[in-house]
Amino acid sequence: MAKSLPGRGATQNRESMRFSSVEREVDGDWLDARDEIDGAPPKLRTSVAVEQPRTIITRNRSPDIGFDRSINPYRGCEHGCIYCFARPTHAYHDLSPGLDFETKLFAKPDAAALLRKELAKPGYQVRPIAFGTNTDPYQPIEREWRVTRSCIEVLAETKHPLTITTKSDRVLRDLDIIAPMAAERLAAVMVSVTSLDPGIAHTIEPRAPHPERRLLAVRKLAEAGVPTFVSVSPIIPWVTDHELEHILERASEAGARAAFFIPVRLPHEVAPLFRDWLDTHFPDRAAKVMTTIRSLRGDRDNDPDYFSRMRGQGPWADLLRTRFARACRKYGLNGDRAELRRDLFRPPAGAQGELFA
Template identity: 80%
Template sequence: MAKTRPTRGATLNRASARFNLPAREADGDWLDERETVDGAPAPLRTTVTVETPRTIITRNQSPDIAFDRSINPYRGCEHGCIYCFARPSHAYLDLSPGLDFETRLFAKPDAPALLRAELAKPGYACRPIAFGTNTDPYQPIEREWRITRGCIEILAECNHPITITTKSDRVTRDLDLIAPMAAKGLAAVMLSVTTLDPRIAMTLEPRAAHPEKRLAAIRTLADAGVPVFVSLSPVIPAITDHEMEHILERAAAAGARAAFFLPVRLPHEVAPLFRAWLDTHFPDRASKVMAIVQSLRGGKDNDPEFFSRMRGQGPWAELLRTRFQIACRRYGLDGERIRLRTDLFRRPAGAQGELF
């Protein structure tokens, strides 16, 4: 059984072999190897490196995704969710999708300026911009870096629609921007609530907000007039699936307008990381969990095909969908969908303001 790092999700830190990169030697940081008196690994430090991209809006043409553009102010995510499908993106940097993903972070402080420049281009066509589609825009380092807030300030100035997906109650910090945008039909927020059990959350998503704080954030957002939705993503068979109805009940009571869910996805390096996590924290049911996951994914750990990757297949997938639909109808979460205005958009003012 792997020794776990305190307050970290992954139990492994292996480099990826997908891109034929040479094997990396340990960096020699004595803090990475030091052990405590009881033999457990020492806590890893979080480092943040400044990244300077040339553009900030990422575009996609995936037919099973509801948005065509997104902004990710950060690479990597300190929340450390073991199931995070964004983990493999760290392999592009020759870093491990394991512990590196949650400890070696990258911030993009030029994002607001880049965003302003892109919105000012004559050919820009307004569509909702999604935040939180890869890594969480309100992960802990946002407290100091405030890059997400800087981007929202630009979008608010331009009356540009925005959706935000997060596991953090820190989103309520920016209600002074989000609530007025919502009043114009320009903003919606989705809170991800995967479990209400703090013992499971401590290992599943160790540095994300406590589940009760997320429910409180739903209430705060709803009371401020912000359309707020709840995401039960991912649902993990034999770990969290039994909580589906209770989460939906609590979210509806807190003011959520509708709900979404996805069965757990394990692309690329996420699968071995997830298996190691199961062996460490749930050895009594690890084989059962993976057997159900494979039944959802056509006999494999992961199904990358469009549409089926979001829905799963087989009896287990159908059972989850049926339970979800029944519970949503029961708690009034099956009606409204995210609809945002694009007709109010105005390009940002140039260096001479709006006089010319």
């Protein structure tokens, strides 16, 4: 059984061979150079490298996703959520979806300049840009790098609609920009609350803010007039599913308009990492958890098919949907999904236009 590492989600680095022909050894270069004291595991160092992409807006054509474009200011995520479906993307860089995903991060400091360039292209068609679709735009390194804020500043300047999904109350640091945008129906925020139990939350999302801080963020966003929603995602059978109704009740009390949920997904390397995590933290129910997940996913660890991947299938999925619908009715979480305006957009001025403004 793998050992739990303080402050980290994955219990180890799982090697991925999908994009490399030569198996790498875990060389430990992400470990702090310090001696172990009293048998404690060595502390993991978080490193941030600069990534310089040629474009910043990512497009998708998935029919079961409610947006067609997104921005990911960072690659990798220090929150360390064990279930994160974005973990396998680190394999593209010949890095492990395990601890590397949490400790070897990439920032895109040129994101705002790239965004300005893309919005200025002739014929650009406006649709809301989604933040937080892959990794959290408000993970801890945003405090220093401020890549997310710089992008939002460009969108505010051009009156371009945006949506944000985060599990961090750090979003409140940008309320000075987001609230005025929301007043013009240009912004909406989704806050993820997976568990209200601090112990469970710390285990599945070790470096994400406390659940109460997230609910406070929901309240402050709503009070500022920002359309705010709560995501009870993912729901992990026999670990967090019993909290569904209580989370929805608290979300309603905090001022959320509506909510949604997704059963846990385990694509590619996430499945073995998740199994290791279960064996480490919930050995008493690990087999039961995986049996239920497989029943939700057509007798597989993961269902990649459109639509069913977001909803699950079988009796467990039906029960979750029934419970969710009843709780939303009970607590008044049936608000609109915030139709954002697209007609206010004005392309960013070119260098000459700015000179004579």
